[in-house]
Amino acid sequence: MSLVLNVDGPVWREHLRSFAAAHPGLVPVLKGNGYGFGLGRLARKSTWLGVDTIAVGIHEELGEVANRFDGSLLVLTPWRPFGAALELAPGSPLTRRVIHTVSRLEDVEALLAHDPSARFVLERTTSMLRHGLSARELREAGALLEARGGLASQLQGVALHLPLAQGSHVGEVRRLMTDVIAAGLRTTTIWVSHLSDAELATLAAAYPDYTFRPRAGTALWLGARGATRVTATVLDTHPVERGDVFGYRGRSVPKAGTILVVSGGTAHGIGLEAPAGDLSLKARAATLARGGLDAVGFVRSPFSIDGKQRLFAEPPHMQASMLFLPAGSRVPAVGDVVDVRVRYTATSFDRTEVS
Numbered sequence: 001m002s003l004v005l006n007v008d009g010p011v012w013r014e015h016l017r018s019f020a021a022a023h024p025g026l027v028p029v030l031k032g033n034g035y036g037f038g039l040g041r042l043a044r045k046s047t048w049l050g051v052d053t054i055a056v057g058i059h060e061e062l063g064e065v066a067n068r069f070d071g072s073l074l075v076l077t078p079w080r081p082f083g084a085a086l087e088l089a090p091g092s093p094l095t096r097r098v099i100h101t102v103s104r105l106e107d108v109e110a111l112l113a114h115d116p117s118a119r120f121v122l123e124r125t126t127s128m129l130r131h132g133l134s135a136r137e138l139r140e141a142g143a144l145l146e147a148r149g150g151l152a153s154q155l156q157g158v159a160l161h162l163p164l165a166q167g168s169h170v171g172e173v174r175r176l177m178t179d180v181i182a183a184g185l186r187t188t189t190i191w192v193s194h195l196s197d198a199e200l201a202t203l204a205a206a207y208p209d210y211t212f213r214p215r216a217g218t219a220l221w222l223g224a225r226g227a228t229r230v231t232a233t234v235l236d237t238h239p240v241e242r243g244d245v246f247g248y249r250g251r252s253v254p255k256a257g258t259i260l261v262v263s264g265g266t267a268h269g270i271g272l273e274a275p276a277g278d279l280s281l282k283a284r285a286a287t288l289a290r291g292g293l294d295a296v297g298f299v300r301s302p303f304s305i306d307g308k309q310r311l312f313a314e315p316p317h318m319q320a321s322m323l324f325l326p327a328g329s330r331v332p333a334v335g336d337v338v339d340v341r342v343r344y345t346a347t348s349f350d351r352t353e354v355s
Contacts, residue, residue: 002350003264003340005036006229009355015224019216020049022197027074029193029217030065031057036228036344037221037352043068053099055215059084066094074191076161076215078103078123078131081110090115099156103131108141112148121191123159124176130161135179142183150186157189157213170199177207191215222344230349231337232303235320236261247314247322258331259313260323262303264340269347270302271316304339306330 020026028051030042037045039056043065046054055074056065062073079085079100088095095115102108103123111118122141125132133141138158145151158180162169173192180190193215195203203212222228238259243252246259253259264270301312303323313324325331332338 001233001235001263003268003270003347004231004337005344005349005352006231007037007352007354008224008227011227012224012354015227016045016049016220019220019223020051023200023214023216025211025213026051026220027053027055027191027213027215028220029055029057029076029215031055031061031076031217032345033348035217035221036347036349039064040068041352042221047071053213059088059098062088062094062098066097071097072099072119073097074099074121074215075101077101079107079111079120081107081114086114088115091117101131101159102141103133105133105137105140105144108144112151117154119154119156121157121159121189122155122185123161124179126160126162126176127172128161128163132159132161135182138179138183138185142185145186146184152186155185155187157187157191158185159191160193162192162194164194168199169195170202173199173203174206177203177210189213218345228344230340230342230347232262232264232321232340234260234262234332234334234336234338236334237331248317249314251314253324256327257329258325258327260305260310260325260331262321262323262338263319263350264303265316265319265321267318268349269342270321270340271312272346302341304341305332309341 028042028046028049030039030046034042039061043054047069051071053072053074054065054069055076056062058077059075066073075098079102085100088098098119100111100118100120101123102111102120111120122138123132124138125134145155160173160176162172188210190210191213195214200212200214240246240253240257240259242255245252266272299312300309301321301323303310303321305325310323310325313322
């Protein structure tokens with residue numbers, strides 16, 4: 001009766017072990033819905049991996065992981081002098097474990113005024129242009145910290161959030177490292193994301209006095225191809241003839257077949273599509289094809305039966321979806337499960353079953 005994330009435990013755990021072994025200093029990223037697994041589960045699994053630091057997306061997520069992981073907690077969203085960040089009591093046991101990200105010069109002083117003992121990383125802006133200090137601001141931050149004695153025990157490093165674009169990031173990181181060195185910061189730790197193993201090795205060799213700590217989310221938790229499978233349960237089947245009326249909106253069936261009711265709807269994220277990042281001609285053609293299907297009332301669903309994605313009979317409901325199977329198709333029995341292709345980071349599962 002549920003939308004279920006099925007996990008081949010031995011395969012998944014072996015992948016996690018091998019990934020951690022291949023990436024010294026690994027910082028597992030836990031944010032949002034925990035890549036479909038849930039934040040709590042991934043926090044416990046990070047303890048099992050033996051890492052000393054995990055990263056969450058926002059300060060509001062700290063409570064869900066803090067009791068399941070005993071190490072340091074890096075918050076990726078930059079600290080601001082408002083919101084949940086100010087709810088952390090200076091000097092409390094939890095606050096002492098938190099590492100804030102600081103991306104604006106004015107926030108360096110504001111954070112230290114709020115909590116003089118705060119731990120933090122300085123984020124240098126990259127070609128992503130999302131958050132971060134410019135080269136000049138990084139030097140000014142270095143001067144500000146030096147005037148306070150360097151704060152070496154509080155400054156945990158410099159963060160670089162790189163884009164996912166194709167091609168090597170080494171050239172960009174080299175330019176950014178020039179800025180880091182020029183800032184004269186009392187740290188030799190660089191927190192990085194979206195670098196390949198080869199890029200990490202090249203940079204480690206080029207800057208032997210620095211430690212590069214890779215932050216990883218998708219590649220770590222979802223990198224074991226074939227270890228995960230999403231299934232929905234068949235809840236009802238209804239044979240229909242052309243012209244029969246069905247559904248919330250009283251639509252007419254275009255031809256004979258079967259209306260199949262399956263678990264999984266908008267409450268799970270089914271039918272709620274995130275913007276695509278693929279700009280290829282093939283992707284654009286697929287978008288046009290989907291638009292044509294929409295125009296005539298046929299919309300491809302993420303539910304697959306016998307290896308074929310089936311059509312929504314109408315927009316998905318909150319916790320169930322109605323599919324249309326044309327005459328001649330095999331009709332699953334009530335209680336059978338069907339495969340569902342979803343984006344894990346945008347889907348809420350009723351249950352996760354790990355073997």
